Amino acid sequence: MRPNDEFSCANASDLLEAYLDGDLPPEEADLLREHLGSCAACAAERALAERIQRELRSLPQPDCPPEVIERVVRAGRGEVVPFPSRDRTSRPRIAAAAAVLALAVGGGSLFVHLQQQHLQQQRERQVAQATQEARFALAYLGRATHKVGLDVRDEVLQKRLVIPTARSVSRSLSDLPDEPRKEF
Amino acid sequence: MRKPIVLVTILLFLGAAGARAQKLESQPGYVPIEELGLFPADKLSVEINIDAPLLRMVAESTKREDPGFSAVLAGLRSIKVQVFPLKGVDADVIKTKIGRSAHWLEDRGWVSMLKVRDQGKETYIYLKQAGDRIDGLTLLSFNPEEEAVVINIVGRIDPAQIGRIGQSLNLPQLKKVPATRKPE
Amino acid sequence: MLTAFEDTAHRYQRRVYSFARYLLSSREEAEDVTQEVLLRLWRHRQGVDEERLGSWLLRVTRNACYDLLRKRRSETAAGFTRVFDDEAAQEVASGEPGPQDQAEASDFRRRLLAALTEIGEPYKSVIILREVQGLPHREIGEALGIPEATVRVHLHRGRRRLRERLNEDVHHATE
Numbered sequence: 001m002r003p004n005d006e007f008s009c010a011n012a013s014d015l016l017e018a019y020l021d022g023d024l025p026p027e028e029a030d031l032l033r034e035h036l037g038s039c040a041a042c043a044a045e046r047a048l049a050e051r052i053q054r055e056l057r058s059l060p061q062p063d064c065p066p067e068v069i070e071r072v073v074r075a076g077r078g079e080v081v082p083f084p085s086r087d088r089t090s091r092p093r094i095a096a097a098a099a100v101l102a103l104a105v106g107g108g109s110l111f112v113h114l115q116q117q118h119l120q121q122q123r124e125r126q127v128a129q130a131t132q133e134a135r136f137a138l139a140y141l142g143r144a145t146h147k148v149g150l151d152v153r154d155e156v157l158q159k160r161l162v163i164p165t166a167r168s169v170s171r172s173l174s175d176l177p178d179e180p181r182k183e184f
Numbered sequence: 185m186r187k188p189i190v191l192v193t194i195l196l197f198l199g200a201a202g203a204r205a206q207k208l209e210s211q212p213g214y215v216p217i218e219e220l221g222l223f224p225a226d227k228l229s230v231e232i233n234i235d236a237p238l239l240r241m242v243a244e245s246t247k248r249e250d251p252g253f254s255a256v257l258a259g260l261r262s263i264k265v266q267v268f269p270l271k272g273v274d275a276d277v278i279k280t281k282i283g284r285s286a287h288w289l290e291d292r293g294w295v296s297m298l299k300v301r302d303q304g305k306e307t308y309i310y311l312k313q314a315g316d317r318i319d320g321l322t323l324l325s326f327n328p329e330e331e332a333v334v335i336n337i338v339g340r341i342d343p344a345q346i347g348r349i350g351q352s353l354n355l356p357q358l359k360k361v362p363a364t365r366k367p368e
Numbered sequence: 369m370l371t372a373f374e375d376t377a378h379r380y381q382r383r384v385y386s387f388a389r390y391l392l393s394s395r396e397e398a399e400d401v402t403q404e405v406l407l408r409l410w411r412h413r414q415g416v417d418e419e420r421l422g423s424w425l426l427r428v429t430r431n432a433c434y435d436l437l438r439k440r441r442s443e444t445a446a447g448f449t450r451v452f453d454d455e456a457a458q459e460v461a462s463g464e465p466g467p468q469d470q471a472e473a474s475d476f477r478r479r480l481l482a483a484l485t486e487i488g489e490p491y492k493s494v495i496i497l498r499e500v501q502g503l504p505h506r507e508i509g510e511a512l513g514i515p516e517a518t519v520r521v522h523l524h525r526g527r528r529r530l531r532e533r534l535n536e537d538v539h540h541a542t543e
Contacts, residue, residue: 068402
C-alpha cells in the first residue's frame with residue numbers, strides 16, 4: 001500500500017526507531033507521520049516498535065545477590081572465604097584470583113594453604129594451554145614468512161621495497177634451517 | 185572443514201612475586217588490536233592473548249625440551265593473535281581494514297619488513313625498531329578464500345630467531361588441554 | 369580504603385550484575401562475572417579514574433561476559449546464542465499465570481528476551497545499556513569505545529532487528 005508515492009513502507013520501517021527517539025529531521029518526521037496516518041500496516045509496525053521499547057524499559061534490573069559482594073569484600077580484608085564450587089572450569093580461575101587477592105592483602109591463611117594444590121594444578125593447565133597457543137602464533141608467523149620469503153626476496157631486493165636494515169632481517173627469516181620439523 | 189576452535193588465555197592474576205612491570209600498553213611494540221576494530225570480536229575462530237608472566241612460565245617450562253622456543257619466549261612481553269574466517273563474509277571490508285591498519289602502523293613509525301600481494305592474498309609484516317633493537321612485530325594477513333589474521337608480538341625480538349623457530353614448527357590444531365591426566 | 373571500595377561495589381553492583389544477566393542469560397554466570405569484575409576493580413582501584421569508573425566497569429563486564437561465552441562455545445560447540453534458562457526467564461518475565469492479558473504480556477516478554485539473545489553485538493549491549501539501564505548515549509559510547517552518534521545508529525538498528533525477529537515469530541506461529 002503506498003498512500004504517499006514519495007514515502008514507501010520500506011522507508012517507514014527504516015525510520016521508525018529514529019522517529020520514536022526524536023532523532024529524525026523535522027521534514028522526514030512529517031513525511032513519516034503522514035504515512036503512518038494512512039497506512040494500517042505501518043501503523044501496526046509503529047505500535048509494535050513502541051511496545052518493544054516500553055517492554056525493554058520496564059525490564060527489571062536485578063540486584064546482585066549480596067553474598068557475592070560480601071565474598072569479594074571479605075577476600076579484600078584477607079579473610080578465609082570459601083567460594084561455591086561449580087562444575088565449570090571458569091570457577092577455579094575466579095577462586096584462584098581471590099586466593100591471590102587474599103595473599104596480596106596479607107591473608108596468608110588457612111584458605112590459601114588449602115587452595116595451594118588446586119592452584120598448582122590450575123597453573124599447570126594454563127601454562128600447557130599457553131604453550132600450545134604460543135607455538136601456534138610462532139608457527140603461523142613462520143608459515144607466513146616461509147611462504148613469501150623465498151618468492152619475494154629477489155623482487156624485494158631488486159625493487160628495494162624494504163629498507164636496508166629490514167632487508168637483511170627478511171633475508172635471514174627465509175633461510176631455512178637444516179632441522180627436522182617438530183611434531184606435537 | 186576445520187572445526188573452528190576458540191581459545192582465550194587471559195592472565196587474571198597479577199604476579200604475586202610483585203613485579204612492577206611497565207604497563208603493556210605503553211610499550212613501543214604494542215598494538216591495540218581491539219581499538220583497530222579489524223574483526224568482530226564474537227566471530228573469531230582463534231583468539232590468543234598471552235601476557236608477560238605467563239610467557240615467562242612457558243619459557244621456563246619448555247627450557248629443557250625446546251631451548252630455542254624457550255629462548256624466544258623468554259624475551260617477550262605479549263603475544264596476541266586474532267584469526268577471522270572469511271567464508272560467507274564481505275572480504276572487501278576486511279581487506280580495506282587490513283590496508284588501513286598497515287597505514288596506521290606506518291603512521292606510528294613501524295617499519296615494513298615484508299609486503300606481498302599475490303592473487304588477492306596480502307601479507308604485511310612490520311617491525312617497531314629503536315636503533316638496533318626491535319621492540320615489536322606485527323603481522324597482517326589476508327586470504328580471501330580462508331581467513332584474515334593479525335599477530336602482535338611485544339618484547340625483545342630477534343626476527344631471524346623467531347622466523348627460524350616458527351618455520352620449524354608445524355601449525356597445530358589448537359585443542360583444549362584436558363583437565364585430567366590422560367591414561368598412559 | 370576498604371570502606372570506600374565497599375561503597376563503590378554496592379553502588380555499581382546492580383549495573384554490573386544486570387548487564388551480565390542480560391548478556392549471559394544465566395544467573396550463575398552473571399554472579400561469577402560480577403565477582404570477577406569486582407575483584408578486578410579491587411586490584412585496579414588506584415588506577416581507575418573516578419569519572420570513568422562507570423564506563424570502565426561496563427567495559428570490563430562486557431569483556432568478561434564475552435570471554436565466558438567464547439569459552440562456553442569452545443567447550444560445547446553449541447553456538448553462540450542461548451535462550452534464557454527457565455529460572456532466569458521466570459525472574460524477569462511478568463510471572464504469575466493469570467488473566468489472559470497477563471499471560472499474553474508474559475509471553476511477549478519471553479519472546480522479546482529470546483530475540484534479544486539472538487540479535488548479536490553491538491546491538492545487544494547498546495539496547496541493554498540504553499533501554500534497560502537508561503544510561504545516556506555518551507556513557508554507552510565510552511563503555512563500548514564508539515562515538516555517541518554510532519550508539520544511536522546501533523540502538524535503532526538493534527530495535528529494528530528485535531521487531532523483525534518478533535514479526536518472524538508471529539509468522540512461524542501462524543504457519
